[in-house]
Amino acid sequence: MSELRRFQADPWFPKTLGVEFGAGRGRPAVSCYFIDGRLFCVAVDAVHGPQVTLRGRELAACAPADLERFLLHADERGVLDVAYGPRGNPGVNGLGLVLRVQEAGGGVVTRPVMVGRGFADRCTDDWEGAIPECEWRGRPWPPADSSESRSSSGGRTYWGEGNSAKPAS
Structure with missing residues (x-):
């Protein structure tokens, strides 16, 4: 990947530097955020970025409702401690993980945003957490009963323009 x-x-926080990296045609795949030269946050583009997994489950480019069911099931079993931020985004503060959505293929799909352990506390909170403001802009997390939250691909993950969908784990 090269710096775009x-x-x-x-x-x-003017000292927060964002750097976009991409491959191929120069489309951003990953956004990294630094304070005083130290990496503290990484956001993955749902369409052009790499796949990220949690306990074998893909987190990027999924139907929001499908991924939310996975998180809530893990929460019920005591495997993860899922929290919701003020904007309705689910995440796991202990892991420094927040799930956002972005538009792709005529709908919305998930994109993971992750912070390091030192910044994980309250990461789902857009006011008190460490995730930069630019990562909170855009589409809000859709309500579970919303049609844009459900998979229109039969449980398959959307993976980029012109590519066929990959089966969701």
Whole structure:
């Protein structure tokens, strides 16, 4: 991957540097965020980024309702401690994981945003957490009963333009 651009990632914290990396045609695949030269947050593009898994479950490019069911099942079993932030995004503060959505293929799919252990506490909270403001912009997490939250691909993961869907784990 090569560096595509650098930008100020958070208007409230001018020392937060964002760097987009991509491959191929220069489309961003991963956004990394640094404070004083130290990486603290990584956000994966749902369409062009790499796949990220949690306990064998793919987290990028999934139907929001499908992934939310997985998280809630893990929460019920005591495997994960799922939390919801003020904007309705699910995540696991102990792991430093927040799930966001982005538009792709005529609907919305999931994109993981992760912070390091030192920043994991309250990461689902867009006000008190460490995730830069630019990562909170965009589509809100759809309600579970919303048609855009459900899989239109029969439980298959959307994976980029012109590519066939990969089966969800």
